[in-house]
Amino acid sequence: MHAGNNVCGPPVTTKCKISNKKHTRRTLIIAIIGVLAIIFLVLLVLHKRKTPKNDYINHQTMKLNRNNPYKTSKKELQMQSDEEENRKRTQNSGNIQFVRSDRERFELQDLLRASAEVLGGGSFGSTYKAVLLGGQAVVVKRFREMNNVRKEEFYVHMTRLGRFSHPNLLPLVAFHYKKDEKLLITDFAENGSLASHLHVKRKPNEPGLDWPTRLKIIKGVTQGLAYLYKELPHLSLPHGHLKSSNVLLDKAFNPLLADYALSPVVSKRHAQEFMVAYKSPEFTYHNQTTNKTDVWCLGILILEILTGKFPANYLKQGKGGSSDLETWVNSVVREEWTDEVFDKDMKVKKNSEGEMLKLLKIGMYCCEWNVDRRWGLTMAVAKIRELTEKGGEDEYSSCTSDGDAYSSKGTTDDDFSFSKSVIDSKP
Ligand SMILES: *[C@@H]1O[C@H](CO)[C@@H](O)[C@H](O)[C@H]1NC(C)=O
Ligand SMILES: *[C@@H]1O[C@H](CO)[C@@H](O)[C@H](O)[C@H]1NC(C)=O
Numbered sequence: 142m143h144a145g146n147n148v149c150g151p152p153v154t155t156k157c158k159i160s161n162k163k164h165t166r167r168t169l170i171i172a173i174i175g176v177l178a179i180i181f182l183v184l185l186v187l188h189k190r191k192t193p194k195n196d197y198i199n200h201q202t203m204k205l206n207r208n209n210p211y212k213t214s215k216k217e218l219q220m221q222s223d224e225e226e227n228r229k230r231t232q233n234s235g236n237i238q239f240v241r242s243d244r245e246r247f248e249l250q251d252l253l254r255a256s257a258e259v260l261g262g263g264s265f266g267s268t269y270k271a272v273l274l275g276g277q278a279v280v281v282k283r284f285r286e287m288n289n290v291r292k293e294e295f296y297v298h299m300t301r302l303g304r305f306s307h308p309n310l311l312p313l314v315a316f317h318y319k320k321d322e323k324l325l326i327t328d329f330a331e332n333g334s335l336a337s338h339l340h341v342k343r344k345p346n347e348p349g350l351d352w353p354t355r356l357k358i359i360k361g362v363t364q365g366l367a368y369l370y371k372e373l374p375h376l377s378l379p380h381g382h383l384k385s386s387n388v389l390l391d392k393a394f395n396p397l398l399a400d401y402a403l404s405p406v407v408s409k410r411h412a413q414e415f416m417v418a419y420k421s422p423e424f425t426y427h428n429q430t431t432n433k434t435d436v437w438c439l440g441i442l443i444l445e446i447l448t449g450k451f452p453a454n455y456l457k458q459g460k461g462g463s464s465d466l467e468t469w470v471n472s473v474v475r476e477e478w479t480d481e482v483f484d485k486d487m488k489v490k491k492n493s494e495g496e497m498l499k500l501l502k503i504g505m506y507c508c509e510w511n512v513d514r515r516w517g518l519t520m521a522v523a524k525i526r527e528l529t530e531k532g533g534e535d536e537y538s539s540c541t542s543d544g545d546a547y548s549s550k551g552t553t554d555d556d557f558s559f560s561k562s563v564i565d566s567k568p
């Protein structure tokens with residue numbers, strides 16, 4: 142190959158101008174260092190602009206969590222920022238992907254500018270309510286533990302969830318995908334979570350949820366769950382994270398399930414650590430979940446809503462939650478197996494006690510340790526649908542034949558001997 146004029150080294154015919162060459166190289170190196178320094182500074186500035194806001198939210202959330210995981214903060218976080226606008230223009234990743242067509246459109250920038258109120262921490266990431274300039278309120282939930290999901294996979298799953306339509310599901314409105322963080326945007330539920338109504342101390346004159354409301358909530362939860370089972374037959378955990386803080390209440394106290402169907406997109410490790418389905422006995426002892434696992438979660442929820450007792454160990458991180466929960470179930474039910482078991486804050490109408498006991502019993506069948514003996518969802522749905530606010534004499538007599546379904550379970554029936562049983566007494 143014929144060497145060019147500027148090339149040094151053999152075979153070289155022309156004499157190299159060593160000093161010039163050296164000079165050129167030095168200039169080049171200085172120029173490169175200069176450019177790198179500028180790039181570094183630019184990155185530093187961009188980073189500085191970006192982080193304080195996020196850190197502020199995290200800090201606020203952590204502070205709130207430490208005080209009370211359910212407390213709704215009144216702290217208004219004004220997140221307006223002019224830089225966002227510039228950043229947005231130069232960045233294509235700021236997209237919000239809408240999964241429903243019946244909602245007002247907005248962009249990430251609008252969210253960042255909206256006045257936000259931290260709603261809580263949760264096991265996935267912080268949640269906040271954002272009120273957009275048009276007055277629309279949405280809930281933004283940040284997820285950091287979905288790192289393994291590819292964009293297409295995430296997109297397909299979220300689009301499917303966006304097509305869901307049921308009065309007892311909190312609608313997913315939109316999402317934002319970034320490699321290390323995802324945002325899920327849902328509607329806002331006016332009356333907070335069931336957990337906050339059951340467990341947060343109320344003002345002295347504020348009544349607790351009464352029995353008809355609690356029954357309505359359980360019926361709605363079951364309907365929402367049945368819908369998820371129907372729409373997601375390929376998933377063993379159509380919900381996967383059913384607990385009282387994921388049951389939200391609209392202004393008429395209709396329940397709306399939240400955080401459903403996330404097991405396909407949450408990282409395994411995180412799911413097993415935090416999602417309540419993985420606290421079930423079958424996962425704790427056999428590493429497996431089945432389509433009765435969500436029913437177990439429903440059972441815990443039923444006991445919680447009737448007793449007003451918080452299954453604290455549920456929130457415990459890692460494995461072993463279920464053996465503590467067995468203790469919890471026993472403590473709420475067996476030690477005081479009378480009407481004493483019911484939440485003192487639950488206003489009860491005359492004659493409703495029989496129905497309450499029936500629901501308690503249904504809850505126990507759903508919490509059955511042995512998966513084979515545990516009710517499936519279809520059975521739970523059918524039994525819960527039969528419940529009424531108030532069991533009158535007529536209704537009572539028509540219910541006794543159904544009572545056979547409970548006692549025919551034979552082996553488990555000993556566990557359900559009521560000290561004051563309406564269900565089991567037969568004419
Ligand atoms: C469950 O899985 C974990 C880790 O994958 C393993 O260490 C454990 O032995 C398994 N337990 C059972 C009962 O299979
Ligand atoms: C649960 O799975 C079993 C088979 O494993 C199936 O027969 C049953 O219909 C499923 N139940 C529901 C409610 O999808």
Ligand SMILES: CC(=O)N[C@H]1CO[C@H](CO)[C@@H](O)[C@@H]1O
Pocket residue numbers: 331332391392393
């Ligand atoms: C108890 C409670 O918080 N009730 C609220 C439910 O939502 C409606 C509508 O926003 C409020 O008016 C109630 O005060």
